[in-house]
Amino acid sequence: MxxxxxxxxxxxxxxxxxxxxxxxxxxxxxxxxxxxxxxxxNAEEPDNKLISWFKGFDKRGIKMCIVSNNKKNRVKSFANELSIPFIHKAVKPRKKAFLKGIKLLGTEIFNTAVIGDQILTDILGGNRLGFYTVLVIPMSSKELWWTRLMRKVERVIINMLIKKGLLKKPL
Ligand SMILES: [Mg+2]
Known part of the structure; x- marks a missing residue:
């Protein structure tokens, strides 16, 4: 579990x-x-650092698709800027958007990674289907009240995972 x-x-x-x-x-x-x-x-558009990070993957033939619980206008402007497909209002951790994502990418679960900053949406959703999952530390602490509440639950989970030796804190 x-x-x-x-x-x-x-x-x-x-x-x-x-x-x-x-x-x-x-x-x-x-x-x-x-x-x-x-x-x-709250960032409005991708900066040069993000664009060059993205290009590195593109050059290696690794495609990307943004899957976000946020609304269309916000997700679309980022995806368009990077010329990649997107899914908005994804309702992660539900499975549907992840499955639609691999369809857009033309990949399978076994050769697709899920990257996100939330255990209860990104990681749980990805793991339920068997994706390779990558958790990152959130870039800013400014968030919706609901997300801030979920962070408290996530911290408990992270501490439990670390205690059980299943997870190591990033350096
Ligand atoms: Mg997030």
């Missing part, structure tokens, strides 16, 4: 993830969260 909440990889930020890390595992596609994973919660 606890394993459903445990990411396969836990890192400080997306910038600690190199294309080779995933290519070596046979990963061909990434379902990536938007808010507090790719950019801080």
């Amino acid at each position: 606890l394993k459903l909440f445990c990411p396969d990889m836990y890192i400080q930020s997306i910038y600690f993830l190199k294309p080779e890390d995933l290519a070596n595992r046979g990963i061909k596609g990434i379902i990536v969260d938007l808010d507090n994973t790719l950019v801080p919660w």
